[in-house]
Amino acid sequence: MTKVDDAVRALTGTRFVALTGAGISTDSGIPDYRGPDSPPRNPMTYQQFIGDEAFRRHYWARNHVGWRHMHRTRPNAGHRALVRLEERGLLAGTITQNVDLLHQEAGARNVIDLHGRYDRVVCLSCSQVVSRALLAERLDALNPGFAESAGAVGDIEIAPDADAVISATSHFRPAPCDSCGGVLKPEIVYFGENVPRARVEAAYAMVDDADALLVAGSSLTVMSGLRFVKRAARDGKPVVIVNRGVTRGDAHATVKVDGGTSTVLPELAERLPARGAAPR
Template sequence: MRTTTWQAEPITREPATEEDLDAVVELLAGRRLAVLTGAGISTDSGIPDYRGPDSPPRNPMTYQQFVGDPAFRRHYWARNHVGWHHMTATEPNAGHRALAALEQRGAVAGVVTQNVDLLHEAAGSRRVVDLHGHYNEVVCLQCGTTVTRTELDARLTALNPGWLERVEEVGDVEIAPDADAVIAATEDFVIAACEVCGGVLKPNIVYFGENVPRERVARAFEIVDDGDALLVAGSSLAVMSGLRFVRHAAREGKPVVVVNRGVTRGDALATVLLHAGTTETLVELDRRLPDVES
């Protein structure tokens, strides 16, 4: 995933009206939709957005920092140990469930998500590409062994007795979209090594500075190609890993609908822009769009 930071231009988009939603329904009715989702779809599940209009500035750890500095790894795993417990308690919201229902009715060809929270799968979506991986798997960078995050949690808890309780007492925790959390002091946290080779363990997600695996990108493009239109829900499209699918759909002459609070990097390519929340919009689309025969 490219590390270039994109800053939204100071453009104000008026909140969507009923007429705007009518235009979206008219455009999408009878078409199979490829759907691209970002952090904005999960905010109503209690997972804050990185780049939403009201989000505080954040500096995600890069792949180079993680692999190159033991202090960065310790800090990451300490924060992640707290954030993971929050992520496991989150539930799909009505927007996730609406997309699953639309897929069942043939109106959604599949979902490509930039999120790592697995909420689309939990809601019942069947054809999902987790573009950046997911939070519940850990990989050894030396031997490639993978373990579940649940297994690692047991080891981290044993290595750091009472640590979670101390953090909760301090209350210095902020959950972030990558199963991370912000904690002031992590110097005493003990990290776990691979039980097979002693190598470095890393969440099996794509960090800033890493590339999305080619096979995963290919599956995502298949979903976009199988759709008659592309619906972007809750993404600023700030990184190329998501924006490329919008560019591809636009080049193919497919309608692109962008539903997001605030401007996105793909606004100029959109057929229709809807400045609205994803949950209410997706629920309304589920209610109003007809079934689509395969």
């Protein structure tokens, strides 16, 4: 019996929730932070962003290149498998740590974007929210030719938060809020920043209402995602983890499948029976 067999047995007869991380999007061309083949990364912290104008300029220059790549990515087999499970009534909803919106693009209906979304920007002073596409037009006007001179997007390393790894950013001009002149920030939860409480409570409620938890493509290194694994395990619910490599939640797992989500999730979607039926 394989680990996938065990996962099928653990989830059969349940209505479960998925918790996804960067690993589910790697096959869409978005690298993760902590996968076994990932290079070392030092993402900008919330404290750096709000406390230093040079950091903000550096971030927005890189983001101005990187967000275009995110906009062009497409869902992969893992995202589509979760949609099939949702359509069949087996998956109650998805809590994602990703900001790439690929679950929604694949057709998922019930998604909590735990760490925000890359396509919106918020003013830290007046809280006005604008689309990233609209901001791109302003940044292009302030920095004509910058994105093109940074190099073709396909040749630049892109991080999961739409950051692009480029070095020459000192001449970049960020855009202030066009309403109050305040500092703009992507509507993304940075390292060192707290997830909004209402969002956390909604995610807890989703886990509490489900019979089991499926973790897909997350190392669970940060408490932001691990807390939901601990909650499910505390309540005696099956926890199935599908991830390449070790995760911080392995000790709480009913079943751990060491594998890629683009391979394992479609197999689960194929084999999990309707509730009340025998597993395949």
